[in-house]
Amino acid sequence: MKKSLHFRSFFETTPWHKTLRKTLHFHSFSSPPSCTFLGPNLPDVWIPKENNTSPHTLLPQSFQWSNDGHSARIIEGKPIAKQIKLKVADEIRKMKSEIGKFPRLAVVLVGDRKDSHTFIHVKMKACDKVGIGTVVSELPESCTENELLDVVSGFNDDDDVHGIVVQLPLPQHLDEERIMNVIRPEKDVDGFHPLNIGNLAIRGRKPFFIPCASKSCIELLLRHGVEIRGKRVAIIGRSKIAGLPTSLLLQRHHATVSLLHAYTKNPEQITSEADIIVTDVGIANIVRGDWIKKGAVVIDMGTNQVKDSNSGVFRVTGDVCFDEAVKVASAITPVPGGVGPVTISMLLSNTLDSAKRAFGTN
Amino acid sequence: MKKSLHFRSFFETTPWHKTLRKTLHFHSFSSPPSCTFLGPNLPDVWIPKENNTSPHTLLPQSFQWSNDGHSARIIEGKPIAKQIKLKVADEIRKMKSEIGKFPRLAVVLVGDRKDSHTFIHVKMKACDKVGIGTVVSELPESCTENELLDVVSGFNDDDDVHGIVVQLPLPQHLDEERIMNVIRPEKDVDGFHPLNIGNLAIRGRKPFFIPCASKSCIELLLRHGVEIRGKRVAIIGRSKIAGLPTSLLLQRHHATVSLLHAYTKNPEQITSEADIIVTDVGIANIVRGDWIKKGAVVIDMGTNQVKDSNSGVFRVTGDVCFDEAVKVASAITPVPGGVGPVTISMLLSNTLDSAKRAFGTN
Numbered sequence: 001m002k003k004s005l006h007f008r009s010f011f012e013t014t015p016w017h018k019t020l021r022k023t024l025h026f027h028s029f030s031s032p033p034s035c036t037f038l039g040p041n042l043p044d045v046w047i048p049k050e051n052n053t054s055p056h057t058l059l060p061q062s063f064q065w066s067n068d069g070h071s072a073r074i075i076e077g078k079p080i081a082k083q084i085k086l087k088v089a090d091e092i093r094k095m096k097s098e099i100g101k102f103p104r105l106a107v108v109l110v111g112d113r114k115d116s117h118t119f120i121h122v123k124m125k126a127c128d129k130v131g132i133g134t135v136v137s138e139l140p141e142s143c144t145e146n147e148l149l150d151v152v153s154g155f156n157d158d159d160d161v162h163g164i165v166v167q168l169p170l171p172q173h174l175d176e177e178r179i180m181n182v183i184r185p186e187k188d189v190d191g192f193h194p195l196n197i198g199n200l201a202i203r204g205r206k207p208f209f210i211p212c213a214s215k216s217c218i219e220l221l222l223r224h225g226v227e228i229r230g231k232r233v234a235i236i237g238r239s240k241i242a243g244l245p246t247s248l249l250l251q252r253h254h255a256t257v258s259l260l261h262a263y264t265k266n267p268e269q270i271t272s273e274a275d276i277i278v279t280d281v282g283i284a285n286i287v288r289g290d291w292i293k294k295g296a297v298v299i300d301m302g303t304n305q306v307k308d309s310n311s312g313v314f315r316v317t318g319d320v321c322f323d324e325a326v327k328v329a330s331a332i333t334p335v336p337g338g339v340g341p342v343t344i345s346m347l348l349s350n351t352l353d354s355a356k357r358a359f360g361t362n
Numbered sequence: 363m364k365k366s367l368h369f370r371s372f373f374e375t376t377p378w379h380k381t382l383r384k385t386l387h388f389h390s391f392s393s394p395p396s397c398t399f400l401g402p403n404l405p406d407v408w409i410p411k412e413n414n415t416s417p418h419t420l421l422p423q424s425f426q427w428s429n430d431g432h433s434a435r436i437i438e439g440k441p442i443a444k445q446i447k448l449k450v451a452d453e454i455r456k457m458k459s460e461i462g463k464f465p466r467l468a469v470v471l472v473g474d475r476k477d478s479h480t481f482i483h484v485k486m487k488a489c490d491k492v493g494i495g496t497v498v499s500e501l502p503e504s505c506t507e508n509e510l511l512d513v514v515s516g517f518n519d520d521d522d523v524h525g526i527v528v529q530l531p532l533p534q535h536l537d538e539e540r541i542m543n544v545i546r547p548e549k550d551v552d553g554f555h556p557l558n559i560g561n562l563a564i565r566g567r568k569p570f571f572i573p574c575a576s577k578s579c580i581e582l583l584l585r586h587g588v589e590i591r592g593k594r595v596a597i598i599g600r601s602k603i604a605g606l607p608t609s610l611l612l613q614r615h616h617a618t619v620s621l622l623h624a625y626t627k628n629p630e631q632i633t634s635e636a637d638i639i640v641t642d643v644g645i646a647n648i649v650r651g652d653w654i655k656k657g658a659v660v661i662d663m664g665t666n667q668v669k670d671s672n673s674g675v676f677r678v679t680g681d682v683c684f685d686e687a688v689k690v691a692s693a694i695t696p697v698p699g700g701v702g703p704v705t706i707s708m709l710l711s712n713t714l715d716s717a718k719r720a721f722g723t724n
Contacts, residue, residue, distance in 0.1 A: 037572055037577055037580055037581075037611070038562075038568065038572070038611070038614050039590075039611070039614035039615035039616060040591075040615075040616075041565070041566060042591075042616060177566070177567060193560070194557055194560030194561045194563075194564055194567060195556055195557045195560055196560065197559075197560035197563050197564055198555070198556030198557055198558065198559035198560030198561070198562075198563065199556045199560070200400075200560075201556075201559050201560065201563050201606060201610070202556060202559055202602050202606065203403070203600070203602070203606075204403060204539070205539060205556060206400065210399055210400070215399055218399055219399075228401075229402075229404075229625055230625045230626070230627050232627075232632075238565070238613065240564050240565070244563060244564065244565075248563070249399070249400070249401070251600065251621060251623075252400050252401035253401035253402075254401060254402075254404060254623070254625040256620065256621070256622055256623070256625070256626040256627075256629075256632070257620070257621055258618065258619070258620040258621075258632075259613060259618070259619055259620075260618055261613075261616070261618070263591055263592045263616040263618070264592065264618040265592050265594075265618075267618075269635075270594075270618070270620075273631075
C-alpha cells in the first residue's frame with residue numbers, strides 16, 4: 001500500500017478542500033486497508049467549515065458574543081523569542097571566550113522547493129545572529145538515498161557539528177523515515193527521532209531534544225503564567241512536528257490532553273470544554289469563536305497563506321479565526337508573531353544545549 | 363530530586379487511599395519542583411470515591427438506571443487468548459519441522475517479590491504450552507546494576523534468545539531506565555523501550571513490538587467488531603505498561619483519545635462522553651456506572667485484590683464497578699478473564715514474531 005503519511009513542515013501551508021462540513025473525504029489511495037495492530041494508514045484530510053476565510057458567517061445563532069468589549073490578552077512571541085536569542089547569544093559569547101569553541105548546526109537541503117529554501121535561510125540567519133556556526137549541504141532533487149545518507153552520516157561523525165536538520169519534506173523517492181532514523185539522537189535538534197519522541201512520551205525519561213514547536217508552546221504558556229497541571233487541553237492536529245509532541249509534552253505537565261484530528265467528529269464539542277486549545281491543522285480559520293470556551297487560552301501553531309478576496313494579496317494567518325477568538329479567549333497567540341518566532345529560537349537553544357553536552361559544559 | 367515515577371507491573375495491585383473524593387493528595391516528596399520543559403515529575407496518586415468496594419452507594423440521584431433489564435455483552439478474553447495460543451503453537455510446530463528452530467524467551471528476575479515470582483511462573487508456563495523455550499536468570503535482591511546489565515547484555519548477544527523480559531518492579535537501588543534501555547529494541551517483546559514507544563507514537567512508523575496490554579485491548583475491540591475510527595476514547599491511567607501505549611495505539615487507529623490521570627479534574631465528565639473507556643488505574647471500582655455513557659464499550663485493564671468484607675477472602679476485581687457498568691455499557695471485559703489472558707498470549711505472539719524476524723521467516 002502506498003504510504004499515506006506525509007510530513008508537513010511546521011511552516012508549510014496545507015491545501016484544503018472546500019467541501020461540506022463534517023463529511024469525511026478520503027483520497028482514492030486511502031481506502032481502508034485491512035486493520036493491523038497499528039491501525040490503517042490514513043491521511044489527515046481536514047474538512048473545514050465552508051467559506052472559512054470569511055469570519056462571522058457560520059456562527060450558530062445560539063452563540064453568545066461577548067458584549068462587554070472583552071478582548072483577549074495577546075501572547076506575543078517576538079519579545080520572548082528575542083529574550084531567548086539574547087540569552088543564547090550571551091552563553092555562546094561566554095563559551096567562546098572560556099573554551100574557544102561554539103555550536104555548529106548542519107542543515108541538509110534536497111531539491112529546489114522555494115519554501116524549503118526560505119525556511120533554511122531563516123534558520124541560518126537566526127544562527128548567524130547568535131553566533132551558531134552553520135554548514136549547509138545542498139543536494140539535487142535527483143540525489144539517491146545513499147548519497148543523502150552519506151551526507152547525514154558525515155555530520156553524525158563530525159565532532160564539530162552539534163545539530164543536524166534535514167529540511168522536510170524530502171522528494172518522494174527518498175525514504176524519509178530511513179533518513180531521519182540515521183540522524184544520531186544526540187544531534188537531532190529537531191527532536192523528531194523516534195527515540196527522542198519515545199523518551200518524551202514516557203514520564204520520567206529525558207529526550208535529548210524536545211521538538212521546537214512544542215517547546216515554544218510550553219514557553220509561551222509558562223511565561224504568561226498559564227497553569228497547565230490539571231487543565232483540559234484540546235490539541236487539534238497530530239503532526240509529528242507539532243501536534244503529537246505537544247500532546248506528549250503537555251501530558252508530562254499533567255494536563256488532561258485530548259488529541260483531535262481529521263477523523264474527530266464534532267471537534268468543537270471537545271474544544272469548547274478545553275481550558276487550553278492548541279492548533280496544528282494548517283487550515284486558515286478552521287477554529288471559530290464558538291469552538292472556544294470563554295476564558296480559554298489559545299495557542300495557534302498554524303501558518304497559512306490566505307489570499308485577500310479584495311486586494312488579491314496573500315497574507316499569513318493561523319488556524320484560528322482571530323477576530324472571533326479574541327472576543328472569547330482570555331489569551332491568544334497571534335499569527336504571525338506568536339509561536340513561530342519562539343520556535344526558531346528553540347532551534348538555537350537546542351543547538352546550544354547539544355554543544356554544551358558535547359563540550360561537557362552543561 | 364528523588365525520581366517519583368514508579369513502574370507498575372500490569373498485574374500488580376496499587377494500594378489506594380480512602381480519602382475524600384476529588385481532593386488531590388500529594389506525597390511529601392512530590393512538592394512541585396521548578397518547572398522544566400518536561401514538566402514536574404509527580405506521582406499519580408488516585409483518589410477514589412469513598413467506600414469504592416461497595417457498589418451502588420454513591421450514585422447521584424440524577425443517574426438513571428436502565429430498567430429495561432439491559433445487560434452488556436461480556437467480552438470474554440479467555441477464548442480469544444486460547445485461539446491466539448493455538449495459532450502460536452501451530453506456527454511453532456511448523457517452524458520446528460521446517461527449519462528445526464523455535465523461539466526462546468529470556469526472563470530476568472531480581473529479588474524475591476512473591477508477585478513477581480507468580481507473574482514469571484505464569485509467563486513461563488504459557489511459553490511452555492506453546493513451544494517457546496524459556497531461560498530464566500534469577501539475581502539476588504542485592505545484585506549490582508552492572509551484574510544485571512551483564513545478564514541483559516548476554517541475552518542481547520545470544521542469537522538463540524529472541525525476547526527479553528526484565529520483570530518489574532526492580533529493587534530501588536537499580537536504575538530501571540538504564541536497565542530497560544540496554545535491552546535491544548529487536549528483543550524488547552514487552553515493547554517498553556523508548557525507541558519502540560516512539561515508533562508507536564509516530565504515525566506511519568513500525569515499532570518492533572507493541573506493549574502486550576495495548577495489543578490485547580485492540581484485539582478485544584476488533585474481534586468484537588467495535589469500530590474505533592472516529593470514536594471518542596477515554597483512557598484512565600497513563601502507565602508506560604498499559605495506559606500510555608494504549609492511548610498511542612488507539613490514536614493510530616484514528617480514535618479521538620483523551621488521556622486521563624490522577625490530576626484530571628472531574629474525570630467522569632470526560633468518560634461519560636466517551637464511546638470507549640479503557641481503564642489502567644489499579645483501584646477497585648473507581649469507575650462507576652455514572653461515569654459511563656449508555657452503550658459505551660468498557661475495557662478494564664485493572665487487576666486489584668479486594669478483601670470481601672463478609673468472608674474476609676480476597677478476590678480479584680478490575681477498576682470498573684462491574685455490577686453497575688454492565689447495566690449501562692454495550693460491552694465490557696470482565697476481571698478476571700478479560701484483558702489479562704489475552705495480554706499473556708500477546709507476549710507469546712510477540713516472541714514468535716521476534717523469532718520469525720530473526721530466522722527470516724516472517
